[in-house]
Amino acid sequence: MIPVLTVSLLSITAVIIFTRIDYSRSVLLLSLFVVPVVTYTEFKLRQHLQTGRYAVIPFGFYQELIRLNPSKFYALEKPALTAPDTVGIIVDSNEQLPAEWQQFIAAELSKDTPVMDSVAAYESISGKSPLHHYGELAGHELLPSQAYLTAKRLLESSLILASAPITLPFIVIVAIAVKLESKGPAFFVQRRIGKGGREFSMYKIRSMRTDSEVNGAQFAGEDDPRITRIGKFIRKMRIDELPQFLNILKGDMALIGPRPEQAAFVREFEKVIPLYSFRHIVRPGITGWAQVTHGYAADEDETREKLAHDFYYVKNLSVWLDLDIVFKTIKTMLTGFGAR
Template sequence: MRFQNIQSRRHSLKYQMLIILLSAVVPYAIRLLFISQDQPSLNGLHLTLAAGLLGGVLSVFAIRNIEQYPGVESVSSVLSLTSLIYCGLVVVFLIGRIDYVRGVLIGNYLLCVGLLFAEQFSGSQRRQLRIAIVESKSAKPFQAPNIEWIIVSDPDTLIENIDALTVDLRADLPEAWERRITNIALAGIPVYHIKHLRESVTGMVELEHLAETSYGTLSPPYLYILLKRAIDMIVAAIALILFCPVMLAVALIVRLDSPGPAIFRQKRIGFRGHPFIVRKFRTMQVAQADGDSRSAAMTRTDDVRITRVGAFLRKSRLDELPQLINILRGEMSLIGPRPEAAVLSAWYEDEIPLYRYRHIVMPGVTGWAQVNQGHVTNVEDVKAKLHYDFYYIKHLSPWIDMLIALRTVLTMISGHGAR
């Protein structure tokens, strides 16, 4: 198994070298077609090409040092490491007052991030790992399609051909096990804390106690939330202007397709538990006023109420466009836990402990649960969805937001999770 993974790493290195070349050369070549032949501009362009190649090499080197860690963290590290490296290149250019072509470097960065992310995401789906686990009450194998578990209970057991060892590093282990784990780590075999490994592989946090959250507090980093809010406002304003013709066309098609208003309004629970009215393009037949409110708020698989146009709008996520108005009103973010209908939220709060904690951050148009699980309504599935929400809250950062944005594009193309 380890030999297979070594071969896989060598195979991925070939793709990564090709990515470095493509991401640096393509923006350079495009700009070269339009640049004047004066020497200063050419020098700046050539230096930008060299910086792009260097940034790509450094990014691949950094990624390959952590890519053995399975799951979300390995993939999301592409965004954080590559962004930091290219920011460092910009700082060098500015401090050294070195001439460079900004548009080419930005294009190089975006291509590098996108292609490396796709390569890492694809590789993480294919990579098979053989992981030994020191089984205990707090460390047990969990369901993961790419992991073969080797259960060990005796520190003297011979463990061969494994990619990693996982154990509850916070448990009081016998001295024999502590010595054996130390020797395994010294031999160059990764040793993972079981809880950390489970979170990275599943993308979920099983939050039984509020004290288990990160940052040493129940509140997420509000400095980033303020920055996120500013970005939301700018992007939403620009998107609203750009998509205004599309929204008018969709509104007209919805009205022509079935009787009723073009915009659907629903009371949902938002930031800190405050209710607000969410706006979407109507995708269903107008509900009867005397129906059960809880049932009416649920969307089931192959729901007969969904209109012909509505099915397309849901799959493409175009029905969410009016929520740009909610963002400008300060009621929603581009990325965050999806706001739940008030009637369903009240039900889930009665059935699921700590459900209200998901309101600690602004609800979003798209979120971590949506790109991993899709739309759900029954209580058991909502519990699983809640673990995704807690993972997002715990790891709230620019990097997970960028990861969600990239995966949302893939979701829009595939239509995953739509009902």
């Protein structure tokens, strides 16, 4: 769902424009930008400043939580709260609990003690979804809000068209620099897999040598020797992805979403990684949750880890999560620190 705050601001703006009430255009535009950012910042601060520990009921999916953050979660030995700093209870909602544990949960709920599902707690702390927890996935509403996806597509397309007078000349300048440094085309076109498992041609400014895939598709590491000098810079700043604005306008991609993989990799991953195609529920993006929280994947194990982050994004897709990705991407571009 699009947050009520955003809808309210847009509604007020529409009323002001159509009723022709005197207003300052600059103040109105500034408020449309500042208010959501301030609200988002407050939301992140509240998350960061939360104190206390959660009691975990020791059945089903719970050991992963303890390993994830032993100072935040502790396992109960009996159906009773023992730690005075306990702020909530975690339980695997897919488990059939013994009667005494069910009575314990009911009693704590009557005292207004928060009770959270173990998978939801794991996701909120780790930013990824457990790939092996099929029961939770099957019972979850997997399809994102179509209203939000439509609004997101309209907003992204508008931003790209509005920025075209700046981005187009910049792309040309970078392309010339690439041509001057090494022989070969300035742009690189590669077949990738998008929404619904459909193939499309993805555009990039070339950042590697022209013979980089002479032996077939390969993973690209952060310090890959195939990357040129200019290529290293434009990859770090995400400049090589700018031609994908055309992919967004064509409907192949989005600004934010799981990164599209090469067809050869997808075929291999689908054989060994359950539910891999789940990431194809939404359009792939130029930047995404897995990129800003995990970084490059150089093998199958790292791909599984990135996939867990992709699952989290698809299941929790919202304007707040997209804003979080935008801020993390900007931070990485400006400082050079953070996941890639």
